[in-house]
Amino acid sequence: MIRPLLPAEIEQALASLPGWSYRDGALCCEARFASFRAAIAFIASCVDDIDRLDHHPEWCNVYNRVRIRLTTHDAGNQVTERDVALARCLQERLRAALPPTP
Ligand code: H2B
DSSP states (O other), rough: OOOOOOOOHHHHHHHHHTTTTEETTEEEEEOOOSSSHHHHHHHHHHHHHHHHHHHOEEEETTEEEEEEOOOGGGTTTTOHHHHHHHHHHHHHHHHHHSOOOO
């Protein structure tokens, strides 16, 4: 079984993941897009990374919003380095999909 990260390790990972937080035992992020279509396009853009990493997000789409929640099932639904690796990939895709904030 892969080892869950310690609180200090999660905190360190979050330092380089803007917009992400640790909430209810998971790495979380919420993004708002210009439209429903843009939200779904973002999700579709992540498919190759997700397949390559073989690590799958829990996510929820409501209109133009996507909420992402990452835990590792193989670690009793705790946060592991696999979640951090996936968060980094998703963050790159978010940066590409969202206009920069002023
Ligand atoms: N996704 C997540 N979020 N956690 C896992 O433990 C996990 C996964 N395990 N995707 C993978 C698939 C595993 O079931 C396969 C066999 O590698």
